[in-house]
Amino acid sequence: TTLIPYAERIKAxxxxxxxxxxxxxxxxxxxxxxxxxxxxxxxxxxxxxxVGASVCMVKTHVDIFEDFTPAFTEELVRLSKKLDFVIxxxxxxxxxxNTVSLQYSSGVHKIASWSDLTNAHSVxxxxxxxxLSKIGQPLGRGLLLLAEMSSKGSLAVGGxxxxxxxxxxxxxxxxxxxxxxxxxxxxxxxxxxxEGEREDYLIMSPGVGLAAKGDSLGQQYRTPRECVVDSGxxxxxxxxxxxxxxxxxxxxxxxxxRYRKAGWEAYEERLKLxx
Ligand code: UP6
Numbered sequence: 001t002t003l004i005p006y007a008e009r010i011k012a013x014x015x016x017x018x019x020x021x022x023x024x025x026x027x028x029x030x031x032x033x034x035x036x037x038x039x040x041x042x043x044x045x046x047x048x049x050x051v052g053a054s055v056c057m058v059k060t061h062v063d064i065f066e067d068f069t070p071a072f073t074e075e076l077v078r079l080s081k082k083l084d085f086v087i088x089x090x091x092x093x094x095x096x097x098n099t100v101s102l103q104y105s106s107g108v109h110k111i112a113s114w115s116d117l118t119n120a121h122s123v124x125x126x127x128x129x130x131x132l133s134k135i136g137q138p139l140g141r142g143l144l145l146l147a148e149m150s151s152k153g154s155l156a157v158g159g160x161x162x163x164x165x166x167x168x169x170x171x172x173x174x175x176x177x178x179x180x181x182x183x184x185x186x187x188x189x190x191x192x193x194x195e196g197e198r199e200d201y202l203i204m205s206p207g208v209g210l211a212a213k214g215d216s217l218g219q220q221y222r223t224p225r226e227c228v229v230d231s232g233x234x235x236x237x238x239x240x241x242x243x244x245x246x247x248x249x250x251x252x253x254x255x256x257x258r259y260r261k262a263g264w265e266a267y268e269e270r271l272k273l274x275x
Contacts (some may be wrong), residue, residue, distance in 0.1 A: 001191075001200060002184065002232040003274035006031075008268075012200035017116045017142030018177040020179045021086050021202065021235075024056045028084060031228065031263045033057035033204065035090070041065040041072035048076065051256035052083030057117070059088040059237060062109050073114040080116075089115035092146065096124055096250035097131025105135045112136050119144040119180055122164040126171060133175040142177040147185040149205025152218040161185055162230060169199070178202030182222075184232040205233035209241040210262065224259060228266035236263045 001009070007026040013019050025031055034051045036044040036058060044065065048058055058080070062068055080087050089111045091102040100120065104112045111118060112135045120128050122145050132143055147164040148156050156164070165185050168176040169192070178201040179185050186201040193199075209221030221241075227233040238259050245255040 001188075001198075002270055006234070009200050010251060012197050013173065013177065014179050014269065015142050015174060016203060017086065017138035018173070020116065021142075021177075024084055024086060025235075028053075029264050030054060030056045030260045031233075031235050031267055032256065032260045033059050034242050035059040035206070035237055035240050036243060037061055037063075037064060038243060039064060040067050041069070042067060045072070045079070046249075047048060047252060048079055048083075050249055050253040051242060052079055052085060054253075054260040055085050057086045057088050057235065059090050059239075060115075061090050061158040062111075068108065070110075071082060073110075077114050078119070084189075086116045087114065088117040088119075091115075093120040093128060093132060094123060095128070097127035097129075097134075099131070101131040101135050104132055110175055111139060112139060113139045115141070117142045117144065117177075119146055121146050122160075122167050126167050129167070129171045129176060133171070137175045141175075143175050143177050144180050144202070144204060145176060146181075147179040148181040148183065149159045150182060150205070150220050152214075152220055165190060168201070168251065173199065173201070178204065178234070180206065181233075182207070182227075182231060188220055194255050202234045203232065204235040205231065205257055206237035206239075208236045208259075209213055210259065211241065215240075221265050224262040225266045225269070228263060229270050232270070 006022045010022045032055050034055050036047045145168050147161045191199045205227045214220045224236050242255045245251050
């Protein structure tokens, strides 16, 4: 999978969100997702306006905002169309199917109504996928499972990671389009072929920084090159490395461009390995 260009992988997908992500990556030459983990919705929109042109995806944690209103998601959806990116609410669902279907569709945030992509822990078992897909699949949404985490001491390793992959595979790619992971958890020998087309999953890796190696709370960073070339990530997710840069508005925009270039150059380097 890692040696195939993003554009050529589109045909291996049926989920509209997976197709959209790959199309945007190809069109905008970017495998960068920016995580806007700032404390207000107003600030988040400011960051999105600055970085939107450089990214394939904007990742949110809307439960962080102290001023959340539906006006935020309306504006975010408008910007996603104008600036051409996918919206990923990093909700990390982790409950039984019935509860997550309510958390996904209802409450203050109504995530399914505006977020193209969301994610879930596999710890409750396949019912979590069933509960989310009931809501999200008819809307063309996509789901990622967390197969590994970037943080120190994570228990999502070894057998847990393998079982998570199998759970996704059994659920099918109409809704589950990939993984949050640090490695290619879709090992070649596990992939199945159907009508000459191999199963294709998107691997998205957080814990990315060009300067810092980690934070004081267990986060661990790798460079875009380490993620994309060495570990085969398809999308790199950067938060504080971009929105946290000092120097004002222009600095955030420039930093996003710096990460976009680093991610894209790493992808081009990876493709060369095929030749
Ligand atoms: N995130 C991780 N590691 C994971 C999964 N998710 O860092 O394994 C998320 C965090 C945060 C972002 O919730 O939103 O990715 C990383 O932010 P940072 O670049 O500022 O560390």
